Amino acid sequence: MIRHCCGIFGVFGHRNAVELTYLGLYALQHRGQESAGIIASDGKRVTQWRGMGLVSEVFTRESLQKLKGDFAIGHVRYSTTGSSTSKNIQPFLVEYAGTSLAVAHNGNIVNAGLLRQKLEASGSIFQTTMDSELLIHLIAKSQGNFKEKVIRSLKQLQGAYSVLVMTEKQFLAGRDPHGFRPLWLGRIDGAFVVASETCAFDLIQAKPLREILPGEVVFFDARGCHSYQAFSGRKHSFCIFEHIYFARPDSNIFGGSVARVREKLGINLAREHPVPADMVIPVPDSGTYAALGYARHSGIPFEMAFVRNHYIGRTFIHPAEEIRGLEVKIKLNPVAELIQGKRIVVVEDSIVRGTTSSLRMKTLKNCGAREIHMRVSCPPLCHPCFYGIDFPTETELVASTRTVEQIRKRIGVDTLAYLSPEGMLEAMPLPSEKFCTACFTGKYPVPVRDRISKLQFENQPE
Numbered sequence: 001m002i003r004h005c006c007g008i009f010g011v012f013g014h015r016n017a018v019e020l021t022y023l024g025l026y027a028l029q030h031r032g033q034e035s036a037g038i039i040a041s042d043g044k045r046v047t048q049w050r051g052m053g054l055v056s057e058v059f060t061r062e063s064l065q066k067l068k069g070d071f072a073i074g075h076v077r078y079s080t081t082g083s084s085t086s087k088n089i090q091p092f093l094v095e096y097a098g099t100s101l102a103v104a105h106n107g108n109i110v111n112a113g114l115l116r117q118k119l120e121a122s123g124s125i126f127q128t129t130m131d132s133e134l135l136i137h138l139i140a141k142s143q144g145n146f147k148e149k150v151i152r153s154l155k156q157l158q159g160a161y162s163v164l165v166m167t168e169k170q171f172l173a174g175r176d177p178h179g180f181r182p183l184w185l186g187r188i189d190g191a192f193v194v195a196s197e198t199c200a201f202d203l204i205q206a207k208p209l210r211e212i213l214p215g216e217v218v219f220f221d222a223r224g225c226h227s228y229q230a231f232s233g234r235k236h237s238f239c240i241f242e243h244i245y246f247a248r249p250d251s252n253i254f255g256g257s258v259a260r261v262r263e264k265l266g267i268n269l270a271r272e273h274p275v276p277a278d279m280v281i282p283v284p285d286s287g288t289y290a291a292l293g294y295a296r297h298s299g300i301p302f303e304m305a306f307v308r309n310h311y312i313g314r315t316f317i318h319p320a321e322e323i324r325g326l327e328v329k330i331k332l333n334p335v336a337e338l339i340q341g342k343r344i345v346v347v348e349d350s351i352v353r354g355t356t357s358s359l360r361m362k363t364l365k366n367c368g369a370r371e372i373h374m375r376v377s378c379p380p381l382c383h384p385c386f387y388g389i390d391f392p393t394e395t396e397l398v399a400s401t402r403t404v405e406q407i408r409k410r411i412g413v414d415t416l417a418y419l420s421p422e423g424m425l426e427a428m429p430l431p432s433e434k435f436c437t438a439c440f441t442g443k444y445p446v447p448v449r450d451r452i453s454k455l456q457f458e459n460q461p462e
C-alpha cells in the first residue's frame with residue numbers, strides 16, 4: 001500500500017542550498033527511512049539525485065557534487081512494507097512543455113482514487129502509484145500563470161498535504177486548509193528555508209520564522225516571498241499523533257514543544273492512573289518523555305531499564321533459524337539487574353497492533369519483574385488514519401475490537417491503563433478543537449468517501 005508519512009525540506013536563494021537540504025533531511029530522517037531524494041535548480045537547469053535507503057546511504061560526496069543550484073527541495077519517505085519501489089521515490093520530477101516540474105509531498109490525498117480515474121479517462125498517463133503525482137498532472141492541465149495553476153490544482157485535492165513544488169525558476173510551499181501535517185518557514189543568511197519540523201532548522205542554524213498557515217501558499221522568487229491565503233473558513237485539524245509519537249521531541253510544532261507536550265501527557269497519565277511501584281521505565285525512544293513526566297508527577301524513580309540498539313539499519317538480515325521475538329529483542333534489551341524482583345511502571349507512547357508490546361513485556365517478565373503496570377500516553381487507537389500516518393486497518397488495530405481488559409490479558413501485564421481523551425487534549429499547546437483526533441474518535445474532519453476507490457488505487461500493480 002502507498003502511504004505517506006514523510007519529511008520535506010527546501011531552500012531558496014542560498015549558494016549552499018544542496019548541502020543545507022542534505023543536512024535538513026538528516027534531521028528529518030525519523031519521518032521516513034525508505035527513500036531519500038534532492039532536486040536542485042540553478043535557475044536554468046534542474047538536477048536530481050534520489051535513491052532507496054537512509055540519507056546516509058543514498059548520498060555520497062560525488063552525488064552531492066552533481067547537484068547544482070541555489071535552490072533545492074528534498075524528501076524522505078516513510079518505510080512501509082510491500083511498496084518499496086524506486087518508482088515511488090520523491091521528490092517527483094517530470095519534464096513537460098519545455099519545463100521541469102518537481103513535487104515533494106507529505107500527507108495523503110483522500111480523493112486520489114477519483115481524481116486519478118478522471119485524469120486517466122482524459123488521457124493522463126501516470127508513472128507511479130503515488131497520490132503525490134496527481135498534483136503534477138493537475139498543474140500541467142491548469143490554466144494561468146504558475147501561481148494560478150498551483151492554487152487551482154491544490155483546490156482540487158482533498159485531505160492532507162504539506163508540499164513543496166519547484167520549476168527551474170520557481171519555488172513554493174503550501175499546506176492544506178486543515179493543516180494536518182506541520183510545515184515551517186525559516187531564514188538562513190538571507191535565504192528562506194522550509195521544513196516539516198523545526199529540528200531541521202536547529203541543525204543548520206536557521207532561524208525559525210513561523211509555521212506556514214493552514215491553506216497558505218508561499219511563493220519564493222528573486223524579490224522575496226509572497227504569501228497567499230488560498231482557502232478560507234476551514235476548520236484546523238492538526239494531527240495530534242505528531243505530538244504523541246511522530247515528530248522529534250526537539251521540534252516545535254502546532255504551537256508548542258513536542259518534548260514538553262509528551263512530558264505533560266506523562267504527568268496527566270500519572271494523575272489519572274497512579275499505581276504503587278518501585279520504578280518508572282520508558283519504552284525508548286518514543287516513550288521517554290512521557291515516562292519522565294509520569295516519574296516526576298508520581299515521585300517514583302525513573303530508570304532506563306531498556307537499552308536500545310541504534311545500529312540495526314534497514315537491511316537487518318534474519319538468521320535462517322527462527323529465534324523467538326528476535327525483531328523486538330534486537331532493538332531493545334532489558335537490564336535484568338535493574339528489573340529483577342521489582343514492581344515496574346512501563347510507559348509506552350501508544351499501542352497500535354499490540355504485537356511488539358506483548359513481546360517486550362515478556363522480556364521484562366523473563367528478567368524477573370515482580371509486577372508490570374503498563375501505562376499508555378494516549379487513548380486506545382481504534383480507527384485508521386487517512387491523512388498520512390501509517391496506521392493499519394481497523395481489524396489490525398488491537399483496540400478497535402477489544403476492551404482494555406482484553407488487551408491487558410493479550411499483552412500479559414498486571415495492569416494496563418490508557419490516558420483519557422481529556423487528559424490528552426489538556427496536554428496540547430493549542431485548544432482541543434484545532435486537532436484531528438480521528439484515530440481515537442473515528443470522527444474524520446475531511447470525509448473519506450473515497451475510501452473504497454482509494455483502496456483500489458492503492459492495490460494497483462506497481
Ligand code: 5GP
Nearest residue numbers: 245286349350351352353354355356357390
Ligand atoms: P505495538 O505494541 O502496537 O505492536 O507497537 C507499539 C509501538 O509502535 C510503540 O512503541 C509506538 O511508539 C510504535 N508506533 C506507534 N505508531 C507507529 C507508526 O506509525 N509506525 C511505527 N513504525 N511505529 C509506531
Ligand code: MG
Nearest residue numbers: 284285286287
Ligand atoms: Mg515506541
